[in-house]
Amino acid sequence: MMHFRGQIRMALLEIRDLHVGVEDREIIRGLHLSVHAGEVHAIMGPNGSGKSTLSHVIAGKPGYEVTDGQILFKGEDLLEMEPDERAAKGVFLAFQYPVEIPGVTTMNFLRAALNARRKARNQQEFSTPAFLKRVREVAGSLNIPQDMIKRGVNVGFSGGEKKRNEILQMALFEPGLCILDEIDSGLDIDALRIVASGINALRSPERAMIVITHYRRLLEHIVPDIVHVMSKGRVMKSGGKELALELEACGYAQFEDAA
Amino acid sequence: MVALQETVERVKRIDVDQYRYGFETLIDSEKAPKGLSEETVKFISQKKNEPAWMLQWRLEAYRRWLTMTEPTWARVNYPKIDFQDIYYYAAPKPKKTVSSLDEIDPEILKTYEKLGIPLREVAMLEGIEPKVGEQDPAQRKIAVDAVFDSVSVATTFKAELKKAGVIFMPISEAIREHPELVQKYLGSVVPTSDNFYATLNSAVFSDGSFVYVPPGVRCPMELSTYFRINERNTGQFERTLIIADKGSYVSYLEGCTAPQRDENQLHAAVVELVALDDAEIKYSTVQNWYPGNSEGKGGIYNFVTKRGDCRGNHSKISWTQVETGSAITWKYPSCILRGDNSRGEFYSIAISNGFQQVDSGTKMIHLGKNTSSRIISKGIAAGKSQNTYRGLVTAHRKATGARNFTACDSLLIGDKCGAHTVPYIEAKNSSATFEHEATTSKISEDVLFYCVQRGLSQEEAVGLVVNGFVKQVLQRLPMEFAVEAQKLIAISLDGSVG
């Protein structure tokens, strides 16, 4: 859809005063975040600050209690939607720890997921040859060997292979919002370059990305528009890409004190 | 051949029972009096025009049955069955006709839809007939075509089987046409005195299939296809006998993925398989009887005795089963490994949901030298169901070099169900090697979330994960059937999470 010039541009993802608890403990404590289409945001922050929790809550993982606040995606209330609805709307989460699904080949999994998403949008199912061709193309660009796709989903995959498999799915599903939770962990230098270029290829004016990472190195490959520092369940500071440099030099201590 | 194949594909899903009875002469009296007595047994035998030896066989079984008591060792609970309150013979009735899809239980329609059976076929499956005066010519034509096709396809199959020398007919016909074979093998694997239900079946069995594959013949087709077209309403006491003569091979498929209801609550079938030297029998079952309603009321009690005898050297019998239906399942397809170097296999998927109770497994009885067996059991329990694997592996003193491998995996969905593994292992000689592995796991929340994050519904996700869990067994089913079974598994678990 075209936007009229002069109209205030609505954020793709708008999080307002989010509070999330797990088992009576508040983990997200009044978080605000506004991400526009075309932007790449990086979230950095110490272990346990709530980064993965935030990504899970956006995606709709059960087990979290949202006690206050709002999450809007394209103006719609995400918290009212089932997780598969959110996925069909275009929310994609590349997991920090992708799971293994024995007995289900990656190929079958991709097809089932892709068709479920298309069905949810009242689109025709992919024809098998078109689907196979598309998977081969994308897998090729990510250096994913064909035999890996024929194996059970992530079963016996190395850490790096699992991460590449996440990007493969992201590329196939063409989501509107990509949340990448520590996509760089466990990647060797070459794999990092391949994964980063796979992600960069998906940057587009219609799509936004949230890149969660501990390392500036990833942000050298995927250059963010905005960097947020998260601590104890809040965004403590936001800035340009130079904030990542500052963090690497000084650590998180200055932000924690403020919390 | 493509057209034929299509017709087969189409027709095999259709239960043509409802049309079949149009071609048969009507019998005067439809039902035997309620209850079981020598009179009932005589009545049944007479109705079937059986020779005297068959009646004697039945009567002996009946007298034996009077002295027996119902087994209670299985982990199943049900109200006491009053065996005098059952009809033991009823002429098969044509299905009740309804005039529109609206009159069919929406739950059943939903199942058909999920199985991918088109509605016009559903109309046929459910025996819908247009009301007088508002005949739908298109629908009429389909129904006629279906009958027509199935008859011609069946005829083609029959000719092909005949050319190969394979005998395949209802056992009631075989008793009259091939008495020498039936007399030689009937009860030779499951003797009339075997167990309470098998003995009952021997006295009152209604009908079933008979297969004989002559020496050296590889049966030219899956008997499944043919069987499903010609499936008969065999009633509650089904009896099947399959003989693979020396060096022959046959694959037989029993059952149907479409949901099956029956007025008779008690089902006690007997299946006997005999494999002579170098012969192989592959027997696959998909069972989807009515499991009872959401409160656990109604549902079929399925008490089955299935046993294969690897009578010849180098013979092989392989059981594959997908059990999703029935309120109660009591079933242990077994192999007697009598011939030297014979091999028995058991691949099972048993799914229980709601209030279903499953007690199933196998027995591998090693009698011959260098016999081997393999058991792969996948139990899935959801809802408030109880799912028990019960397996016996024994090696006789003379069964030197006997080998068994058993793997029993259970998957729990939710926390109100139970999975139990009860292995009995007995080796009477020191050269036997038995391996047993068992695992029980819960379906992982993280795995389910991973799937729904990718866009699958909760139910699709469970179906996918479960199908992955049972893949090793599904692969054993004939190809086209595996696809249907896969859908069936997902359907059986509907509503088990979330």
Ligand SMILES: Nc1ncnc2c1ncn2[C@@H]1O[C@H](COP(=O)(O)OP(=O)(O)OP(=O)(O)O)[C@@H](O)[C@H]1O
């Ligand atoms: N299911 C849960 N039950 C209890 N505590 C939880 C649960 N999930 C998260 N937490 C707690 O919430 C806090 C935030 O966890 P989270 O995984 O979001 O951190 P993170 O910022 O992603 O850390 P890391 O950088 O190590 O990945 C941690 O203290 C964690 O122990």
Ligand SMILES: [Mg+2]
């Ligand atoms: Mg994390």
